[in-house]
Amino acid sequence: MDDQSGVTHRGSMSPQGVTGERVDPFESRCRVPCSVPPMFASVLQFHTEWAWMVILGNALGGLWCLGAHWIRALRVKALWWFVIFVEATIFVQVCLGVYMVAGEGFKAPQFHMFYGFVAIISVAILYSYRNQMKAQQYLLYGFGGLFLMGLGIRAMLVG
16 A cells, blocks of 8 residues: 555554555665665665775784784885775774764664774874884784784674
8 A cells, every 4th residue: 555655555464453564665675774775775885895804904914914024025015005005994994984873873883883993093003103113013013903803803793
């Protein structure tokens, strides 16, 4: 049956009789909960998939840095460009999350947001210690990258 807005309703039997359940026109096309508008669904989907870039990228960057601590051949300029890129992915991820919460009214678990902001602070701490730990900078960024990977995994588990 249709109401004045043109939205189709599904009738279902309940002990009280037939109830009109609202049918979402995007229900068959949407992979996320259908109460989410399509534009927002694409941002949520990108945020979910980009999390793998953050996690895997920081894992690879951390392992590369740890390897470079012991193997001189791995100490190439591309290592630092990769570290910069994967740490920047965290900022992209957090900006997407902030957009969804502040701009679209999405409700995210508190600890999910906490881990995102801790990741940003961790990147800042790693950067601030780079001169003081010049002799061990590969260890600093190696374990730092693995720590950031762990924060990303934890954020996915609680969110």
